Amino acid sequence: MQTANGKIVSLEGVAKSFGAVRALAGVDLAVGAGECLGRVGHNGAGKSTLMHALAGTLVPDEGKIVASGEDRTASYNVTLAHQLGIRCVFQELSLCPNLTVAENARIFHPNLKGWGWRRRAGSMIIGKLDEIFPGHGIADDDVVGDLSIGKRQMVEIARAFTVTDEPLHLVILDEPTSSLDSVTAGQLLNFVRKLVTENRSCILISHLLGEILDYCDRVVVMRDGEVVAERPAGDFDRDSLVAAMGDVTDEQKIEAHERIEKKRGEMPVVIRARPQTSDGAQELVAHKGEIVGLAGLAGHGQTRMLLQIYAAAAKRTTDTEVDGPVALVAGDRQTDGIFHLWSIGENVNVRSLRNMVRGLLIEPAREDALANEWKDRIKIKTPNMANNILSLSGGNQQKALFARALGSDAEIVLMDDPMRGVDVGTKLEVYDLIRQEAEGGRTFLWYTTEMDELSNCDHIYVFRNGRIVAELSRNELTEEKVLQSSFEEAAAS
Amino acid sequence: MRNYLLSPKFLRSALPGASLVILLMAIFYTQPRAMSYFGLNLMLQYTVPIALATIAQMFILTVNDLDLSIGPFVGLTACIGATLLNTDPVFGVLALLACIAVYAGLGALIHWRNLPSIVVTLGMSFVWLGVAVLILPTPGGTAPAWIKAVMGFKPTLQLFGYNVIPPFPIIAAAVIAVVVHIGLMRSSYGVVLRGAGGNPRAIARAGWSMLKIKVTMFALAGLFGVLAGLSLIGLTSAADAHIADRYTLYSIAGVILGGGEFVGGRVSPTGAVIGAMTLTLAGSFLIFLRISPDWQVGAQGAILILVLALRALINWREAR
Numbered sequence: 001m002q003t004a005n006g007k008i009v010s011l012e013g014v015a016k017s018f019g020a021v022r023a024l025a026g027v028d029l030a031v032g033a034g035e036c037l038g039r040v041g042h043n044g045a046g047k048s049t050l051m052h053a054l055a056g057t058l059v060p061d062e063g064k065i066v067a068s069g070e071d072r073t074a075s076y077n078v079t080l081a082h083q084l085g086i087r088c089v090f091q092e093l094s095l096c097p098n099l100t101v102a103e104n105a106r107i108f109h110p111n112l113k114g115w116g117w118r119r120r121a122g123s124m125i126i127g128k129l130d131e132i133f134p135g136h137g138i139a140d141d142d143v144v145g146d147l148s149i150g151k152r153q154m155v156e157i158a159r160a161f162t163v164t165d166e167p168l169h170l171v172i173l174d175e176p177t178s179s180l181d182s183v184t185a186g187q188l189l190n191f192v193r194k195l196v197t198e199n200r201s202c203i204l205i206s207h208l209l210g211e212i213l214d215y216c217d218r219v220v221v222m223r224d225g226e227v228v229a230e231r232p233a234g235d236f237d238r239d240s241l242v243a244a245m246g247d248v249t250d251e252q253k254i255e256a257h258e259r260i261e262k263k264r265g266e267m268p269v270v271i272r273a274r275p276q277t278s279d280g281a282q283e284l285v286a287h288k289g290e291i292v293g294l295a296g297l298a299g300h301g302q303t304r305m306l307l308q309i310y311a312a313a314a315k316r317t318t319d320t321e322v323d324g325p326v327a328l329v330a331g332d333r334q335t336d337g338i339f340h341l342w343s344i345g346e347n348v349n350v351r352s353l354r355n356m357v358r359g360l361l362i363e364p365a366r367e368d369a370l371a372n373e374w375k376d377r378i379k380i381k382t383p384n385m386a387n388n389i390l391s392l393s394g395g396n397q398q399k400a401l402f403a404r405a406l407g408s409d410a411e412i413v414l415m416d417d418p419m420r421g422v423d424v425g426t427k428l429e430v431y432d433l434i435r436q437e438a439e440g441g442r443t444f445l446w447y448t449t450e451m452d453e454l455s456n457c458d459h460i461y462v463f464r465n466g467r468i469v470a471e472l473s474r475n476e477l478t479e480e481k482v483l484q485s486s487f488e489e490a491a492a493s
Numbered sequence: 494m495r496n497y498l499l500s501p502k503f504l505r506s507a508l509p510g511a512s513l514v515i516l517l518m519a520i521f522y523t524q525p526r527a528m529s530y531f532g533l534n535l536m537l538q539y540t541v542p543i544a545l546a547t548i549a550q551m552f553i554l555t556v557n558d559l560d561l562s563i564g565p566f567v568g569l570t571a572c573i574g575a576t577l578l579n580t581d582p583v584f585g586v587l588a589l590l591a592c593i594a595v596y597a598g599l600g601a602l603i604h605w606r607n608l609p610s611i612v613v614t615l616g617m618s619f620v621w622l623g624v625a626v627l628i629l630p631t632p633g634g635t636a637p638a639w640i641k642a643v644m645g646f647k648p649t650l651q652l653f654g655y656n657v658i659p660p661f662p663i664i665a666a667a668v669i670a671v672v673v674h675i676g677l678m679r680s681s682y683g684v685v686l687r688g689a690g691g692n693p694r695a696i697a698r699a700g701w702s703m704l705k706i707k708v709t710m711f712a713l714a715g716l717f718g719v720l721a722g723l724s725l726i727g728l729t730s731a732a733d734a735h736i737a738d739r740y741t742l743y744s745i746a747g748v749i750l751g752g753g754e755f756v757g758g759r760v761s762p763t764g765a766v767i768g769a770m771t772l773t774l775a776g777s778f779l780i781f782l783r784i785s786p787d788w789q790v791g792a793q794g795a796i797l798i799l800v801l802a803l804r805a806l807i808n809w810r811e812a813r
Contacts (some may be wrong), residue, residue: 006494026703055698057697077700078697078700079700080697082700088698090698092658093695094692094698094699095692095695095697096687096688096691096692096695096696096758097691097692097757098688098690098691098757098758098759099684099687099688099758100693103684103687103688104688106681106684106685107684107695107696107699107701108699110699110700110701112681113681113682114681117681118679118681145691146502176571292631388552
């Protein structure tokens with residue numbers, strides 16, 4: 001399987017775009033036999049996309065995939081990847097919850113059939129579980145849906161290492177330890193090292209930098225869909241790795257933010273909320289006219305916090321106080337944001353319809369007035385607000401959603417990572433608008449995974465595992481601090 | 494042991510069988526004469542077509558789709574069976590094979606165009622009904638003699654004055670349950686088929702063709718729909734386009750009563766057959782109670798709600 005240069009698989013200039021978002025911008029990557037390659041980068045840096053390209057679950061727009069010395073670009077797919085001995089453990093679990101552990105092993109191995117397949121599949125998967133995670137406590141006839149998330153992940157990992165007739169050369173692990181406790185995570189990483197000595201290879205994608213530094217031979221750092229650094233793991237330490245992942249902080253606006261920071265406490269508190277998942281943990285406080293950033297890795301409770309506040313605006317609860325009407329700008333605009341069949345104007349107005357009613361009917365004149373006011377204020381690029389919302393580009397659709405929130409009577413605007421897939425020009429326009437509105441007395445809660453956007457905030461809360469783990473004022477904000485709080489677990493170990 | 498018997502897992506799997514036993518006991522209590530070979534045969538004879546239609550529905554539910562056309566489809570195959578299959582067997586068999594092929598094609602269409610199966614099958618239900626009316630405008634026709642012979646089969650073996658072989662509908666139901674159980678629950682490809690309901694993306698990522706899976710499942714549903722239609726005319730000996738209109742809801746209710754779920758690939762062939770039996774017996778039970786036919790559908794619904802409420806209770810206890 002290996003060629004003279006010992007490469008199992010190499011990617012050359014692989015690029016992939018999703019609409020306007022460039023997930024991979026020409027990446028070169030080679031994996032040698034018997035090496036453990038670490039891959040780090042922020043959310044959206046392209047790590048997972050690159051893995052899907054390797055696994056054959058995603059066809060790149062450009063670039064070459066060379067495996068075992070041959071150009072396989074044209075015919076590369078999941079089946080071929082399996083035949084070449086390339087396996088993946090995906091971040092979102094790919095087990096079937098309605099099947100047993102043994103049956104899930106069968107799904108993975110097409111040739112596991114015929115008389116007694118169930119027994120063979122069961123002994124194979126349990127044998128591998130025993131090898132990687134001694135004392136796992138999983139039986140081959142357990143239904144996966146009944147297992148805890150950690151055990152499911154153990155099954156999925158063990159399954160990727162099982163071998164029938166197809167070879168096993170490279171296993172790609174995407175955040176494999178995210179649901180494992182420290183003991184099982186250690187078992188896995190030690191198994192990976194053992195595998196490497198058997199001249200097999202591994203790609204480890206992790207946010208836990210300690211794992212990467214301690215267990216990998218070589219580290220590839222990705223940013224904005226490109227490889228920005230590639231060195232032996234020994235040449236990195238935690239700080240240099242964070243620096244390689246990070247971005248230069250923008251020093252200019254800090255002064256303006258500091259002015260607001262000084263006023264913090266003088267203005268009335270409009271939101272006081274504590275994450276419901278953790279009792280007694282630090283609470284989030286927002287004052288009138290503030291832009292509060294919610295930072296941390298994706299999916300660590302920020303959206304839940306916003307929804308909790310949104311719900312509390314309608315019905316006060318003990319752990320959440322909200323003073324004033326609330327509007328939410330959705331992040332996933334296709335599913336949570338726009339009404340596909342409506343016009344732009346209707347999409348903008350829907351939050352404010354209550355104020356446009358005379359008698360029992362909505363007044364068209366007021367509708368048009370609000371729609372056109374926001375067309376000009378937020379510069380929605382359309383000849384007519386009566387056009388369908390889908391006639392707009394993604395960025396302009398997002399502007400319409402901002403107009404919906406800002407045009408309403410809401411004093412508090414919750415933003416759920418709203419700039420995903422929006423071009424830079426639009427972003428800058430919206431940043432200015434948010435700043436103006438905040439000066440006008442509105443409060444913004446802004447969940448974002450992008451470092452640049454945090455620099456627009458006056459005060460930042462960092463989330464991890466549903467808790468607030470750090471609170472930073474604007475002049476304390478550095479990428480290192482946010483990252484270190486996000487990765488606290490690794491730092492502690 | 495006691496813990497196992499009280500575990501939600503066991504209770505959930507025992508619920509379909511327990512419902513059937515309780516219903517049977519209620520029937521025997523109200524009408525002791527039903528507790529005979531002849532009585533059981535009579536009460537359960539329509540189990541066979543309903544169980545087959547329920548299995549057809551179960552295949553569709555396994556891959557997270559829903560078939561709203563199975564009733565009219567069974568009606569159409571019954572009409573074909575009572576006309577073409579009787580007069581021109583070759584042509585009749587071809588027509589039935591064509592029906593299965595159309596079903597398989599629907600599976601492909603639903604997968605390719607990512608259509609909601611409810612819409613597609615609802616539309617097709619009118620097509621099936623229309624074709625059935627064209628073939629057999631007024632109730633009538635004659636079922637082929639061999640089908641009648643199969644459905645009227647009464648194996649008897651007397652020991653000490655008792656019939657030791659259970660009535661044919663029970664044997665047939667058991668055979669259906671065992672065959673489908675082996676095919677779907679035990680075979681290695683059956684696992685892939687069920688996995689496609691549990692996590693389609695995982696199945697696709699493991700290199701299986703979702704198109705092939707959907708086509709297989711819809712073709713199997715078509716096959717069992719044809720069998721349901723033929724077994725039905727074996728009992729009635731004539732057909733009518735509307736003969737099986739109720740089967741759509743019966744089949745869905747049967748799968749759900751038998752412990753199946755609408756999404757997630759959680760199905761049980763034995764449960765589905767038991768569910769079909771429960772539904773048929775519920776009809777007889779209500780007649781024994783002298784409930785007017787107008788109320789029967791509602792009363793069957795009440796039984797369904799009762800069983801599902803019990804299941805919800807078990808799940809709720811498990812979640813706590």
